[in-house]
Amino acid sequence: MEKTRPKHLDLPKIRLPIPGIVSILHRVSGAFMFLAIPVVFWLLAGSLSSEAEFDAYRGFVAYPIVKLALLGLLWAYLHHACAGIRFLLLDVHKGLELSTARATAKAVMVVSLVLTAVIGGVLW
16 A cells, blocks of 8 residues: 655645744744844944934934835734734633634734724834
């Protein structure tokens, strides 16, 4: 009896469920925030050194591409926080049913995007 296993995985054909997407995005957002630490410290240190430096950094942050990057960092923080709360609840065995797990994963996506839009809109 020969098994008919695939010789290779066709990744574009594999559909990951929403909880899996949230899990991967949780890891990606954590890595993005970790890699952004030097830039955030650089911006913070420069803005606190003097009034002239603060004005220079404020001018730097005014560029649209920098605002977009900071908006991405804001999303990463909010998504990571929302998904982290979800994973803490899963660790204490709350929301393990399939329908609840899918609903909380969708809620994480919606809440993180809405919070990013609201806070980003206020700060932009």
